Amino acid sequence: MPALRRAAGVLAAVLTASALSLATAGQAAAADVNNAKNAGYESGLTNWTCSAGSGTTVSSPVHGGSAALRATPAGQDNARCTQAVAVRPNSTYTLSAWVRGGYAYLGVTGTGTTDVSTWTPDSSSWKQLTTTFTTGASTSSVTVYTHGWYGQAPYYADDVSVFGPDGGGGGDPEPTIPAAPAGLAVSTTTSSSVSLSWNTVPGATGYNVYRAGTKVQSATGTSATVTGLSPSTSYSFQITATNTAGESAKSTAVTATTAQSGDGGGTALPKHVVTGYWQNFNNGATVQRISDVQSQYDIIAVAFAEATATPGAVTFNLDSSGLGGYTVDQFKADIRAKQAAGKKVIISVGGETGRVSVGDAASATNFANSVYSLMQTYGFDGVDIDLENGLNATYMTQALRSLSAKAGPSLILTMAPQTIDMQSTSNGYFQTALNVKDILTVVNMQYYNSGSMLGCDGKVYSQGSVDFLTALACIQLEGGLAPSQVGLGLPASPRGAGSGYVSPTIVNNALDCLTKGTNCGSFKPSRTYPALRGAMTWSTNWDALAGNAWSNSVGAHVHGLP
Numbered sequence: 001m002p003a004l005r006r007a008a009g010v011l012a013a014v015l016t017a018s019a020l021s022l023a024t025a026g027q028a029a030a031a032d033v034n035n036a037k038n039a040g041y042e043s044g045l046t047n048w049t050c051s052a053g054s055g056t057t058v059s060s061p062v063h064g065g066s067a068a069l070r071a072t073p074a075g076q077d078n079a080r081c082t083q084a085v086a087v088r089p090n091s092t093y094t095l096s097a098w099v100r101g102g103y104a105y106l107g108v109t110g111t112g113t114t115d116v117s118t119w120t121p122d123s124s125s126w127k128q129l130t131t132t133f134t135t136g137a138s139t140s141s142v143t144v145y146t147h148g149w150y151g152q153a154p155y156y157a158d159d160v161s162v163f164g165p166d167g168g169g170g171g172d173p174e175p176t177i178p179a180a181p182a183g184l185a186v187s188t189t190t191s192s193s194v195s196l197s198w199n200t201v202p203g204a205t206g207y208n209v210y211r212a213g214t215k216v217q218s219a220t221g222t223s224a225t226v227t228g229l230s231p232s233t234s235y236s237f238q239i240t241a242t243n244t245a246g247e248s249a250k251s252t253a254v255t256a257t258t259a260q261s262g263d264g265g266g267t268a269l270p271k272h273v274v275t276g277y278w279q280n281f282n283n284g285a286t287v288q289r290i291s292d293v294q295s296q297y298d299i300i301a302v303a304f305a306e307a308t309a310t311p312g313a314v315t316f317n318l319d320s321s322g323l324g325g326y327t328v329d330q331f332k333a334d335i336r337a338k339q340a341a342g343k344k345v346i347i348s349v350g351g352e353t354g355r356v357s358v359g360d361a362a363s364a365t366n367f368a369n370s371v372y373s374l375m376q377t378y379g380f381d382g383v384d385i386d387l388e389n390g391l392n393a394t395y396m397t398q399a400l401r402s403l404s405a406k407a408g409p410s411l412i413l414t415m416a417p418q419t420i421d422m423q424s425t426s427n428g429y430f431q432t433a434l435n436v437k438d439i440l441t442v443v444n445m446q447y448y449n450s451g452s453m454l455g456c457d458g459k460v461y462s463q464g465s466v467d468f469l470t471a472l473a474c475i476q477l478e479g480g481l482a483p484s485q486v487g488l489g490l491p492a493s494p495r496g497a498g499s500g501y502v503s504p505t506i507v508n509n510a511l512d513c514l515t516k517g518t519n520c521g522s523f524k525p526s527r528t529y530p531a532l533r534g535a536m537t538w539s540t541n542w543d544a545l546a547g548n549a550w551s552n553s554v555g556a557h558v559h560g561l562p
Contacts, residue, residue, distance in 0.1 A: 033163070034163050034244075035086060035163075036083060044067075045057060048069070049083070050071055051147075054079035055081045056071075057070070058156070061100065063205075064098075065158075065202060069081060069156060070156050071147070073151065073152055073154070078150055086140065086168055086170075087139060088135065088140070088165045089138055091164055091165045093134075093162050094163045095132065096129060096130040096205075097146060098129075099127055099155055099157050100124065100125060100155070101123070101155040102155040103122060105119040105145075110141065111133045111136065114134075116132070117131065121454075122152070122153065122424040122425040123479065124425055124434065125221040175244055177246040179201055179241065180201075180240065180248045181199060182201075182252075183199035184197075184238070185198070186256040189257065190409075192228065193228075194258065196239070197222060200222055203241075206242045207241055208240045209226060211226060225482060227531065234257045235256055236253050237255075238251050238254075239251045269298055272532070272559060273442065274297050274554065275300075275444055275489075277348060277536075278301065278303060278541065279540075279541045280302060280322075282319075285539065289323070289330065290337075294540060298344065299345075300338060300343060301346050301414065301416075302380070307357070310370075311360075312358045312359075314367065318331050345379070346380050346414065347371065348384035348386050348416075358392060358396050360395060364395040382413055385414070392428060396428075397432055397436055414441050415432075415433060415444070416536065417443065419453045422476055433481060437481065437485070440485050442536075443481060444535075445486075447463070447472065447489055448491050448500025449500055451499075455472055457523060459523070469490075474525055477532075487534050489537070490538075490554075492542040492546060493546040496537070496539060508557040511534075511535065511557060511561060515562060535554050
């Protein structure tokens with residue numbers, strides 16, 4: 001019997017161990033859940049506490065369901081809304097939320113390890129913020145929060161998620177796979193891109209774009225632009241909706257045919273371009289004729305058109321005496337020669353002392369008519385908006401739309417805002433750029449004469465570094481502009497600006513960081529932007545005075561980008 005007892009004991013031990021193993025495996029395999037309660041604000045502010053009465057729920061705009069949070073910063077209050085969320089110790093969670101409107105922050109405190117947060121500048125459409133955190137050995141509850149920023153517009157939040165092991169505090173029901181998107185339509189086409197839009201799908205947290213049955217990109221909102229297409233070619237597109245439960249069936253297909261080569265927003269230009277301002281005056285830099293402009297420059301912006309007595313209207317007067325007797329006929333002939341060499345020559349409106357104002361419908365019409373008249377008179381390919389004293393997004397958009405209708409799809413449209421103008425999508429310049437995105441060639445923000453500025457990661461960066469260029473470019477790249485519409489604007493020499501000059505090596509490193517993820521500073525973008533349009537300088541004249549060091553280095557580098 002001892003042998004039998006021993007065998008029975010071994011069998012019992014094995015069965016017990018097996019049972020424990022199965023139980024442990026069952027716990028380990030338990031599905032992660034969203035531990036946040038009332039995550040979509042469908043029950044008002046239940047489970048949420050907002051500082052100073054700053055929060056309320058609204059029925060529009062919403063990301064999913066029928067409600068969303070609207071929180072308004074006021075005075076010294078940043079509209080902080082919080083929820084205590086039950087979690088498990090020693091566990092990793094993904095924190096996310098969909099936001100829009102003013103500056104919006106998402107974060108968590110009380111993790112027992114490293115508290116984390118993320119943020120975004122103003123956004124006119126829903127954008128997902130996501131970060132991860134790990135709890136400490138004794139952490140059973142964390143505080144999740146959203147907040148805005150002092151003096152900024154209200155922000156909206158919806159569909160908050162604290163996704164990970166069940167903390168035991170209960171949460172919202174698990175999502176179901178969303179329905180297939182409806183309303184898929186073609187918005188605009190160029191020779192190399194197709195813009196699509198579709199209806200919001202309840203419960204969806206993202207969308208996938210398919211071309212001929214193959215996924216080509218993802219989107220967080222209800223629109224997307226597919227680039228890299230061939231001219232005069234027909235393409236079929238479908239959309240799916242996604243959330244944590246899975247991916248929907250594909251939408252009904254739509255077909256779009258791209259335009260002929262050279263049509264639309266300057267697509268006849270190279271993939272990567274170098275823009276240089278040409279000075280119609282002598283301020284100590286090398287005096288040039290258009291024919292003298294260095295060959296590295298793809299777009300030559302003639303500076304500047306001037307305001308007239310008619311509101312919104314502009315004119316251009318060649319400074320023949322200041323330019324050594326340069327005649328109008330020679331000027332026109334030089335423009336034609338540059339164009340024959342594949343370059344674009346445009347008229348720039350504004351500048352540091354420019355006082356062009358487009359503030360109503362009449363001045364918008366005057367602006368469009370006068371710019372188009374200059375294009376016809378001198379042969380300009382388009383216009384550059386370099387208004388450094390603010391602009392009205394509504395009427396400048398109207399003016400540029402009217403000009404586009406007159407000039408046709410080959411219009412070159414560039415902008416050169418100051419850094420402060422592109423810190424937020426609520427600013428007039430940023431709004432205008434987004435409003436005319438389908439006809440916009442490139443925005444070359446001026447990374448000079450600005451002082452320190454916020455980057456897209458919420459940190460403050462000073463002029464003179466790779467980080468200043470990349471972290472500020474990130475705001476535009478993630479704020480709605482296509483990478484092919486973003487350029488870096490820098491002085492060609494220390495004398496070209498009051499501050500902000502950096503060596504061509506710094507410019508090239510920033511271009512590499514944004515397009516390839518190499519040569520970055522402390523800031524490294526979350527993704528790369530191979531289609532980044534290029535770089536701009538003030539000016540071709542200061543570049544010439546410095547021995548063409550800028551165009552020889554940056555120009556060659558831009559044209560060698562992937």
